[in-house]
Amino acid sequence: MSESVDIGCEPVIAARQLTRRYGGTLALDGVELTLGRGVTGLLGPNGAGKTTLLSILATVAAPDAGRLSVLGQDPADAGQRVEIRRRLGYLPQDLGFHRHFTVAAFLDYVAILKEITDPRRRHAEVARVLAQLDLAERAGQRIRTLSGGLRRRLGLAQALLGQPELLVLDEPVAGLDVEQRLRFRELISGLPGDPVVVLATHHADDVAAICSSVVVLLDGRVRFSGTPAELAGLAAGRVWRAAERQAGAELSWRTGDGQWRHIGHEPPPGAAVVPPTAEDGYLLLSGGAR
Amino acid sequence: MTGPGRAGRPSRPAQPACAQLSGGLLAGYASGALDEATAWSVEAHVPGCAPCRTALAARLDGSRLERNKSVLLTRLALPRPGPVGRALRWCRVPDHVVTLLSATPALRRSWLAGVALVLAAAIGAAYLVAPDGLAGGPALAGPAVGGPATSGATLAAAAAVRAWVALMPYLAIAPLVPLIAVAAAFSARLDPAYELALAAPVSALWLLLVRATAVVAVTLVPTAVAALALPGPWWLASVLLLPALAVCAAALAAGTAVGPVTGAVGAGAAWLAVVTAATVAQRPAVAFGPAGQAAAAAVLLAAAAVLAVRRDRFESVRTRRAGP
Numbered sequence: 079m080s081e082s083v084d085i086g087c088e089p090v091i092a093a094r095q096l097t098r099r100y101g102g103t104l105a106l107d108g109v110e111l112t113l114g115r116g117v118t119g120l121l122g123p124n125g126a127g128k129t130t131l132l133s134i135l136a137t138v139a140a141p142d143a144g145r146l147s148v149l150g151q152d153p154a155d156a157g158q159r160v161e162i163r164r165r166l167g168y169l170p171q172d173l174g175f176h177r178h179f180t181v182a183a184f185l186d187y188v189a190i191l192k193e194i195t196d197p198r199r200r201h202a203e204v205a206r207v208l209a210q211l212d213l214a215e216r217a218g219q220r221i222r223t224l225s226g227g228l229r230r231r232l233g234l235a236q237a238l239l240g241q242p243e244l245l246v247l248d249e250p251v252a253g254l255d256v257e258q259r260l261r262f263r264e265l266i267s268g269l270p271g272d273p274v275v276v277l278a279t280h281h282a283d284d285v286a287a288i289c290s291s292v293v294v295l296l297d298g299r300v301r302f303s304g305t306p307a308e309l310a311g312l313a314a315g316r317v318w319r320a321a322e323r324q325a326g327a328e329l330s331w332r333t334g335d336g337q338w339r340h341i342g343h344e345p346p347p348g349a350a351v352v353p354p355t356a357e358d359g360y361l362l363l364s365g366g367a368r
Numbered sequence: 369m370t371g372p373g374r375a376g377r378p379s380r381p382a383q384p385a386c387a388q389l390s391g392g393l394l395a396g397y398a399s400g401a402l403d404e405a406t407a408w409s410v411e412a413h414v415p416g417c418a419p420c421r422t423a424l425a426a427r428l429d430g431s432r433l434e435r436n437k438s439v440l441l442t443r444l445a446l447p448r449p450g451p452v453g454r455a456l457r458w459c460r461v462p463d464h465v466v467t468l469l470s471a472t473p474a475l476r477r478s479w480l481a482g483v484a485l486v487l488a489a490a491i492g493a494a495y496l497v498a499p500d501g502l503a504g505g506p507a508l509a510g511p512a513v514g515g516p517a518t519s520g521a522t523l524a525a526a527a528a529v530r531a532w533v534a535l536m537p538y539l540a541i542a543p544l545v546p547l548i549a550v551a552a553a554f555s556a557r558l559d560p561a562y563e564l565a566l567a568a569p570v571s572a573l574w575l576l577l578v579r580a581t582a583v584v585a586v587t588l589v590p591t592a593v594a595a596l597a598l599p600g601p602w603w604l605a606s607v608l609l610l611p612a613l614a615v616c617a618a619a620l621a622a623g624t625a626v627g628p629v630t631g632a633v634g635a636g637a638a639w640l641a642v643v644t645a646a647t648v649a650q651r652p653a654v655a656f657g658p659a660g661q662a663a664a665a666a667v668l669l670a671a672a673a674v675l676a677v678r679r680d681r682f683e684s685v686r687t688r689r690a691g692p
Contacts, residue, residue, distance in 0.1 A: 138566045156680060160569050168567040174560025176471050182445035187471060188561070191568035195464040198407070198439075201446075205438040214438060217445035236564065 089114055089147070090244065090274045091135060096144035098130050105130040106141065107298035113276065117266060119285030119306070120278040121360055122295035128278040129171050129248055131295065135276060136168040136246045149244055149274075164193065167242035167273075171249050173233040177222040181213055181232055184221060188236040203239055210265065211235040226253040234262070241270065247277040251284060263288045282357035286310070292356065294363055302363055306356045313354035313362050318345045329361060386419045394420065398427035411440045450477060452586060465578060473558060474549030474583040483545055483587055487594040490538035494598050497534035532652035535600050539656065540643045542591045542605075543612035544636050549583035550616045551632030554623075554682075572682040573675070576620070584616055607656040614664035615639045617671035624678040 089112050096109040105127045122128050133139040134146065137153045149165055151158035175184060185204040194200040208214045211231045221229065230253045237245055251259045259281070266275060266288050279285060285292050286306040294302035294309070302309060319337045323330050327340035341358055345351060389410065396402045397410045414420045415437065428436075449457065449466060452475045456466045473479055532539075552558045554576045559565070565575060588609070595605035615635050623631030646654045654660055 133563075136567045138563055156683070159683065160571075163567060163569040166567060168564070170563040170567075173564070174562070176560060178476075179471075180445055180447060182442050183447055183467075183470070184561075186446055187467060188564055188568070190464045190468055191565055191570050193569050195462075197463060200464075201442050202435070202439050205435070205442040208442060209438055214441065217442055 090149060091276070092147040094145045096131070096134065096141045096146060098127075098134065098139070098141050100130075104298055106134075108144070109295075109298070109300055111293065111300055111303065113274070113291065113293075115272065115274050116290035117275040117277070117288055119289035119292045120276060120295060121280075121282060121285060121292060122278075123364060126295045127298040128295055130298075132246050132248045132276065132278055133170070136166060136170075137162055138168070138170075162244075165243040167237035167239070167245045169233050169237040169245075169247040169250055171252075171278075173229075173236075175221045175229065175232070177220070179221050180218050181221060181224070182208070182217040184232065185236055185239065189239050192240045194240060207235040207238045210238060212261075227255060227258055230254055231258070234265070238269075241273075243271070243273050245269075245273050245275045245277075247275065249279060250277055251279060251281060259284065282309075282355070282360045286356040294360060296364055309359040309363075310354045310356045311359065313341065313358035315351055316343060316345065316362060317341050317354045317358050318349035318351045320349065386417055389413055389417070389420050391423065394423050395427065398424065408443075411436060411443075415440065452476075452480075456582070468575065469579065469582050471559070471561065472579050472583060473552045475586055479549070479552075480586070480590065483549075483590055486541060486545065487538070487590060490541050491594055491597050493537040494534045494600070498531070498599055531600065533647060535598060535604065536643065536647055536652060538594065538598060539604075539608065540640060542594075542608045543615045543639055545591055546584040546587040546612050547615050547619055547632055547636055547639075549587050550580045551619060551623075551628050553579035553583050555627075555629050566683070573679040576682055580616065580620065584613070588612065607661070610661050610664040610668065611639070611655065614667040614671070617668050617675070621671035621674035621678075624674065624681040 091111065091113040093109050093111040096106050096111075097104070098106040107127075109127075109131060120128050120131065130139065134141050134153075135148060137148070137159050140154070146153055148162050151162045153159045153162055176187070179187065182204060185207060186200060189200045189203055194203055205214070208217055211234055213228070213231060213235060216224070216228065221232070224232065230250070234247070234250055237247060251262050254262060263284065266277075269275075277289075289306055292302070292304065292306050292309050293300055302312075318340050319333075320340060321337060323332075323338050324340055324346060326344060326346055327342040329341045330338050333339050339352070340349075341361060343362075393402070393406065393410055397407055402410065414424055449470070453466050453470060456469065457463070461469075469475055555562075566572060591608065591612075592605040595608070596602065598604060615638075618638070619628065619632040619635035621631070622634050623629075625631075626634070643652075643655050646652050
């Protein structure tokens with residue numbers, strides 16, 4: 079585990095000592111990060127600084143201090159910032175909608191914001207993402223009548239407009255049901271052009287399923303950067319099963335087969351140690367298993 | 369449907385597919401040579417015409433036909449522009465700019481209806497103060513009234529002041545109508561998709577100016593019409609133009625430091641303070657006379673300079689979040 083790990087051969091995002099403060103709250107505290115191509119999952123509890131970091135990567139917010147390079151461009155420079163935005167798809171955590179818009183009208187609007195002004199090309203692009211997110215039949219539906227899950231899918235659809243090279247997705251599966259979450263995994267895995275994806279989530283299993291790298295953010299600092307397997311490896315030898323609840327465990331729950339699954343720093347002698355998951359590693363790292 | 373549009377150059381002789389659509393048009397559509405309007409016409413016709421679908425299928429592969437169909441369905445799902453949108457198109461505003469403006473609250477019918485109500489109330493107030501009209505009317509360079517009304521000149525001045533006071537609700541409110549519309553057009557609180565606009569390559573300042581220009585233009589129309597209904601001179605609306613633009617520009621300039629809503633509140637309060645002070649001092653014409661117009665022009669220029677220098681302030685989040 080280190081605070082700065084070069085994950086890919088070609089850094090797409092490089093952050094040095096990124097700091098951001100909101101009043102008396104230090105949201106980011108000297109974040110060091112180097113991300114390469116592929117899908118990166120950002121894990122961390124509420125208030126860890128995930129949304130702040132993603133909004134800075136998306137050039138929506140500026141850091142108070144530190145240096146950042148995104149797609150080889152410096153967001154502090156106005157011209158280079160526009161170049162990043164031309165190659166960016168962004169899904170904010172709390173994406174708002176003009177509720178009187180229809181689904182198609184909203185996507186049409188965002189496509190214009192992305193400089194797709196030619197009507198034929200724009201409408202073809204809107205039709206493409208509608209089909210990609212299985213929203214074509216709802217194209218004429220007003221957004222105010224959509225469920226939360228459908229709105230999240232619409233949010234994803236707008237991020238995919240223009241086939242961006244970099245996708246910054248803040249909690250893309252929030253509000254999605256199990257089937258939609260699995261379809262999201264399929265969607266991200268099948269994106270044309272192999273874009274760079276950075277996504278924040280509370281679901282460690284999603285990270286393990288689709289991410290080539292994972293970053294854990296705690297109290298505004300990068301506490302882990304590596305692969306999901308390496309994150310799971312943090313809990314190696316510290317997860318075990320037993321017929322009874324054991325006092326030495328830091329976190330225990332009874333599974334469907336009646337057995338107890340324990341996570342702790344020191345399994346008892348003779349314990350039936352089981353392979354850890356990325357979630358176990360995250361729990362131990364974040365102190366959730368304490 | 370006959371095919372009056374440009375048909376492109378089909379690579380082979382085309383056979384008519386049906387009575388409404390010529391084979392040349394189908395061939396032009398298949399080769400992508402048709403202009404926008406004609407291609408739209410073909411796409412609108414083909415889904416409901418089996419012979420044309422068959423003829424087109426012979427020229428296009430299935431996936432392209434399917435793609436064209438989904439594009440057509442997308443177009444059909446797009447709402448037709450409202451009265452303001454149609455007016456903007458009539459004024460040759462590009463289609464994509466009209467679409468961008470559709471997210472502007474001040475260009476919606478409900479907002480314009482609210483504007484009409486406010487202006488009607490101001491007109492009503494003028495008639496309440498001066499039910500018999502404004503004898504003599506307001507003069508832009510009217511002197512202050514002081515002392516007992518003993519001379520004819522003083523009586524005329526008093527009549528002019530009374531005329532201004534009767535018009536004051538309208539004159540005070542009229543520049544605030546576009547001001548509120550401008551603040552609403554670029555407020556993070558009132559624009560739910562604000563973050564998306566920030567993350568997009570379209571310049572935030574350009575977007576702001578397009579929206580501001582549209583809402584100022586659209587809200588000034590009912591304001592000018594309302595001026596004609598007032599018991600005052602016909603030129604009344606013209607003296608409001610510069611103050612209204614100055615107040616809006618000052619709000620935007622102040623918004624670079626404190627956000628558009630706070631900036632608008634500050635600019636609006638400053639305007640009301642000027643008008644109230646002039647009225648209390650019995651010199652209500654000052655704000656709209658030559659001195660007032662010159663001051664408004666100076667404010668407008670200064671605000672434009674501030675906007676040019678601080679334009680980068682619109683390119684990232686202005687408001688502080690509650691937490692990380």
